[in-house]
Amino acid sequence: MAVFRRDSLVTRQLLRLVLLHTAWEVGSGQVRYSVPEESKHGTFVGRLAQDLGLEVAELVSRMFRMVSSGRRDYFEVNLQSGVLFVNSRLDREELCGRNPLCAIDLEVIVDKPLRIFHVEVEIRDINDNAPVFPVNEKNLFILESRRPGSRFPLEGASDADIGTNSLLTYKLSLNDYFGVDLQKNNEQRKSLVLLLKEPLDREETSEHSLLLTATDGGKPELTGTVQLVITVLDANDNAPVFNQSVYEVRLLENAANGTLIIKLSATDLDEGINKDISYSFSNSVNRNLRNMFSLDPNTGEVRFKGELDFENISLYELQIEATDKSAFPLTGHCTLVVEVLDVNDNAPELAVTSLSLPVPEDAPPGTVVALISVSDRDSGDNGKVTCSIPPNLPFRLVSTFKNYHSLVLAEAVDRERVSEYKIVVTARDEGAPSLSASSSILVAISDVNDNAPAFPQPVYTVFVRENNAPGAHLLTVSAWDPDLRENAFVSYSVVERSVGEQPLSSYISVHSESGHIYALQPLDYEELQVLQFQVSARDAGLPSLCGNVTVQLFVLDANDNAPAVSPAGSVRGSPGPELVPLSAGAGHVVGKIRAVDADSGYNAWLRYEVQEPGAAGPFRVGVYSGEISTTRALEEADGPSLRLVILVKDHGEPSLSATATVILSLVESPQAVKWDSRPRGGSEGPLVDMNVSLMIAICSVSGLFVLVIVVYVGLRCHPGPEVMCGPGKATVVCASEVGSWPCSQRQSRDLCVGEVSAKNDLMVFNANFPHSAENKDKEKHQAMKPNLCGTVSEDILFFMGVLFCVNSDSLPLTLHLI
Structure with a gap:
C-alpha cells in the first residue's frame, strides 16, 4: 500500500509538470485543434480557455472575443465554460477545394492586459463525396481492325475529397475483350485507358455494353459508374495520331483575348478521305471551357477567347480529338494542359479587426491601438505584403502573426498639442509593378488632467x-x-x-x-x-x-480729513491771551499755528491765512509756515488786544478747512499766546510742520520716482512659472494716480520742536511695508530731524539705493546713496 501511494505521488507530480509545460507551450505558441467536416452544431472542438491558460471566470471581465480570418463564424466559444464548439456547417470542399491542408485561423483577444492568441482549427476530410464521371453514358467507336493491346483514352471519375478518400480504383464489368488500365503521366495526373485484349469481330458482335465502376479509398467506400457503349467499326484501319499525347502550355492570366495558345498537329497513315483530319473538343469538355477556348477544326490552332483569373482557376485540361473524314471515322486523342501564370493584378486588402479608442494622453509606449489584417489574393512575390505608416508619428506597426499587425503607441502623446491623428496604413505587395492599398484610422487622444490653470500675467x-x-x-x-x-x-x-x-x-x-x-x-x-x-x-x-x-x-487717498489745529500755550506754558510787547518791531514772530491733516500728498498740504484780513492790523500769518509775525512796529493805537481768526485749508478737492482763534494782548513785556482751535469739518491728527519746501519736494521726487517705477516694472514683470496649490511670493509694483508719493503711507507723529528750530517744518513719507520695532524706533528718531525726507519702497530702495531728503530752509534736494 505504501509503494502504491508513493507511485501515485510521483505520477501526480509528473502530470503537474507536463500540464505546466503544456500551458507554457500554449501561452507562447499557437494552439491547434482538429475537427472533421460536416460536424453538427455544438460539436466539441477543445477547451480553449484552459489551453490558452485563461481563467474561465475572467473571460467576460477581460472582454474575451474571437475573430476569424475573413470567413463567417464557423466556431463559437461558450464564455461560461471556455469550450470551443462548432457553430455552423463545415464543408471542407467548399472552404478549401482541393487543397491538401484546410485550416481556419482564429484570433483570440483579451484585455487587461491586452493579449492575442492564435488558434488554428484543421478541418479533416471525411468520405462524403462519391466518385463522379462526366457523363452517365460514353459512346466509343472502335475499328475491328485494331489490334490487341490498343488503348483508348477514357475520361476518369473525379472525387471532391482528398487523400485516401480521393484515391480511385476502376473496375470494368466482366467481358472477354476489354479491360481498364490506369497510367501515371506524372506525379499529379493519371490517365485512364480502355485496353483491347482480344481482336474484335464486327460480324460476330457489333456492339459491347460495359459498366465501368470507380471506387474511392474511403471507409466506407463510395462508388460511381458510367455505361460504356462500344460500337465496332469496319474498314478504316488507321486512326489519326498526335505527335505527343499531352501538350503543356503556360499562359499569363492577363493574356489578351484571341491569343494563340498552341497549334496542334495529328497525322493519319491512311490515304484519301481517310487521311483528312478534323480537330474538335472531346465531349468531356464542358461548356465553360468551350467558351474560354476556341479550336480551329482545320488548322488545329487553339486560342484564348475568354477571361483568365489565376486566383479562381490556375490549371485547365482540354481533351482534344483528331478525327479522319472516312465514312467510318477514326479518332486520335491528346490532352492540352494550360497552366495559368499569376500576374500582380490584385491589390492588397486591409481590414481593421479591433480598435482600442480613444487613447489616453498618458498611455505608455507600447499600448496597442488597433489590430490590422492584410491579405493578397495573388501568389508568390505578388502575394507578399508589407505594411507601413507615415513617419514622424508617435505610432509604429508591429507584425504579430502571419498577416496580422498591431498598431502600437511608440512615444508619449499630448492632447493639448495634437488632439487626434489620422493614420494612413499602406499595404504594398512585392510584385512588379507593385500594387498597394491604404486605410485610414482616426486615433483620438483623450484628455487627462496634466495642465494646471495659468494666469496671463504674474x-x-x-x-x-x-x-x-x-x-x-x-x-x-x-x-x-x-x-x-x-x-x-x-x-x-x-x-x-x-x-x-x-x-x-x-x-x-x-x-x-x-x-x-x-x-x-x-x-x-x-x-x-x-x-x-x-x-x-x-x-x-x-x-x-x-x-x-x-x-x-x-x-x-481721498480728501476726507479736515486739518486739525492743536492749541499751543504761551512760551511760559500757561493759558490765556498771548502777550505781545509794544516794543516788537516789524517781522517779530509772535507765535505759530500748529495744524496737521491725516490725509497725504496734496490733501495734507496746508495753507494758513487770516479769515478777515482787514481785522489783522499789524499782524500777518505765514502762508505755509503758520507763523504769526508783525508787519510793522506796534503802536498804542493798535489797541490793548486783538482777536485774530486763522483759517487753515488743505489743497484737496474739495478743500477742507479749520479755524483757530488767537487773542493777542499788547503789553510792555512778552507773554504767552493763548490758542483757541475750532476745527471745521475733519478730525484731529498728529502735529506736523509744513512749509513751502513740501511743494518743491513733491515735484522733484515725483519725476524721479516715475522714472524709477518704469525701469522697475520693466525688470520685474515677467511670466511666472506654473505652480501647484499654495501661497506664492508676492511682487510689489508701485504706481500712483497723481504721479507722486506712490506706494507710501503718511506717518503722522507728534514732533517736539524747540524755539531755536521754530522755522523748520517736517513731514515724513515711509515705504508701505510692515516695520519692525527697530524700524519704528528709527523712524521716531528721524522724525525729530528738521528735514523733509522720503524713502522709496523696499524693492525700489534695493534697486536704486537712494534716499532723498529736502531741507526746508535752503530747499536743496539731497540724494544719499545707501
Missing part, C-alpha cells in the same frame, strides 16, 4: 480710492486651462492670510466661477495703503491642479 495691479462702497467690484482675474471638460473647469479662491489683526477674507472676496474680486468693506487709506494677496485658480480634475497669481491693491 501680477495684477489695481487702484481703488478709499471710502469705496461695500461690495464694489475691484477687478477680474482669469486663468486658462488647456485641458477639457472638468479638467479645464476653473474655480477661484483667495489664499487666506492675516492683514493686521483681521483675516484677508474680511476685506475682499472672489467669485469662485467668474473670478470677480469684490471689496467687502470700505477701505481707509489712513489705515491701509497697499493690500497684497494671492488668488488661486483650481481645476476640477482628479487630482486637481492649481495656479496662483499675486494681486496688489493700492488704496488711493
